[in-house]
Amino acid sequence: MGARMGTIFYDLVVHGQLALESKASAVDGWLGIRNGRIEAESKTPLSGVRVLDFGNKLIFPGFVDAHVHCRSCEDEGITATTKAAAAGGTTTLIDMPFDRPDRPVNSAERLRAKIEDIGKEAVIDVGLYVTFPPTGPLDEIAAMAQAGAAGFKVSTIEVDPIRFPRIPDGRFVEAFKEIAKTGLPVAAHQENQEIIFSEAARFLSEGRTEPLDHALSRPAVAEAEAGGRLLEFAYWTGAHLHMVHGTIPRTFDLIEWNRSQGVKATGETCIQYLILTQETLTKMGGIAKCNPPLRTMDDVNGLWERLANRKIDIVTSDHSPYPLFRKNTPNIFDAYAGFPGAETLGTLLYSAGVATGRIGLDRFLELVCSGPADIFGFTKKGRLAVGYDADFVVFDPNAQWVIDDSVLHYQVGVTPYQGMSVSGRVESTWLRGSCIFENNTVVGQAGTGRFVRPA
Numbered sequence: 001m002g003a004r005m006g007t008i009f010y011d012l013v014v015h016g017q018l019a020l021e022s023k024a025s026a027v028d029g030w031l032g033i034r035n036g037r038i039e040a041e042s043k044t045p046l047s048g049v050r051v052l053d054f055g056n057k058l059i060f061p062g063f064v065d066a067h068v069h070c071r072s073c074e075d076e077g078i079t080a081t082t083k084a085a086a087a088g089g090t091t092t093l094i095d096m097p098f099d100r101p102d103r104p105v106n107s108a109e110r111l112r113a114k115i116e117d118i119g120k121e122a123v124i125d126v127g128l129y130v131t132f133p134p135t136g137p138l139d140e141i142a143a144m145a146q147a148g149a150a151g152f153k154v155s156t157i158e159v160d161p162i163r164f165p166r167i168p169d170g171r172f173v174e175a176f177k178e179i180a181k182t183g184l185p186v187a188a189h190q191e192n193q194e195i196i197f198s199e200a201a202r203f204l205s206e207g208r209t210e211p212l213d214h215a216l217s218r219p220a221v222a223e224a225e226a227g228g229r230l231l232e233f234a235y236w237t238g239a240h241l242h243m244v245h246g247t248i249p250r251t252f253d254l255i256e257w258n259r260s261q262g263v264k265a266t267g268e269t270c271i272q273y274l275i276l277t278q279e280t281l282t283k284m285g286g287i288a289k290c291n292p293p294l295r296t297m298d299d300v301n302g303l304w305e306r307l308a309n310r311k312i313d314i315v316t317s318d319h320s321p322y323p324l325f326r327k328n329t330p331n332i333f334d335a336y337a338g339f340p341g342a343e344t345l346g347t348l349l350y351s352a353g354v355a356t357g358r359i360g361l362d363r364f365l366e367l368v369c370s371g372p373a374d375i376f377g378f379t380k381k382g383r384l385a386v387g388y389d390a391d392f393v394v395f396d397p398n399a400q401w402v403i404d405d406s407v408l409h410y411q412v413g414v415t416p417y418q419g420m421s422v423s424g425r426v427e428s429t430w431l432r433g434s435c436i437f438e439n440n441t442v443v444g445q446a447g448t449g450r451f452v453r454p455a
Helices: 077-087 108-121 139-147 169-182 193-205 211-216 220-237 249-260 271-275 278-288 297-308 345-354 361-375
Strands: 007-018 027-034 037-042 047-061 063-068 090-095 125-130 151-155 185-189 240-243 265-270 314-316 392-402 421-431 434-438
Touching: 007 037, 027 047, 047 361, 063 077, 063 265, 063 314, 063 345, 063 361, 077 090, 077 108, 077 421, 077 434, 090 421, 108 125, 108 139, 139 169, 151 169, 169 185, 169 220, 185 220, 193 211, 193 220, 211 278, 220 240, 220 249, 249 265, 249 297, 265 271, 271 297, 271 314, 271 345, 297 361, 314 345, 314 361, 345 361, 345 392, 345 421
Parallel strands: 007 047, 063 090, 090 125, 125 151, 151 185, 185 240, 240 265, 265 314
Antiparallel strands: 007 027, 027 037, 047 392, 392 421, 421 434
């Protein structure tokens, strides 16, 4: 595979419409790939041992999903989640640390154990969030950063006292100071516990247990107040705050203002908050329950406006599936919160954003490719560029199809996207130059994926 008569031969050459960074439209071109890395990007043909011509199909960088819960449900797990992600064009994800059963990744020892699991179970590449408990020494923060954590995940509201606890404000300030020394982001679930617990108790006392009552009992003020508080902690400690799953425009207005004050802050919304509303919750019940909840159409439109204006840094899936019996309950407050999303992230954002003209192709790449890779320090991911991993997606922008839960690749769970008409479809997914999904079949095996750590 060296030079023959002046011609360089690559292991693999890919031709198609390349979606390149900062380009408003795709460029007809070729990628030269060797040893799993992109070694050439060219407007003229390249030679290779294997040449794949995808014609007018789009070639995207592999999507990077920075908010996934592989082990929120024990019946799902790393292999099933990464298979589904591969089918959706995602080649790298970052997994949350709140693993069941009662085993949060809050020490270097647990992080190393999970890294071993990634090497055995993952179909795509995986970075890992870690967390810390509400009390006790904070020595593990530096140790986990050294062991390769992508960031720290915390919550202002208690989901589970052991697995997913609330962190008290004083502890936040103390921990943020230590996390600032690592340079890693600290990501926060921002909802005011006092407001939400009080409202939930009131709704229950009044017998208000319909699906919409879930959203109404978690008002927007709970998100905005907690977000503002966390931004103040970041201001005074120098930590990089990454606000997850923002559902209201004001969350991102607060981030933008704080950035103007010198706060290092980034923010994400999730695909469900861009395409679903409270009407979906009324229609589908617990299947559409998530925390924070779905909001109004005005909120959805406000998020799209901020997305186009670059006030939202990235879009994620917050994939967190549960079996149907955990979702369809007579009392909405008894239903588990969360649903699958890893397989549909990129396609839904393309369909609702690029295909409709709400965002351009270059913005799409920032939101689900280069943006998350940059925030979390994955310097070989998220771009079709020389020196980067040869992670790419072959995408048909003209495909018209309808989401059918029965053919998606999740182990458990149904989605609130069932029956939704979509423009654009993933045809194949490639990880480091090897195909892991094609013909609606995941061909990558458990152990194909690798653990990725920030540079």
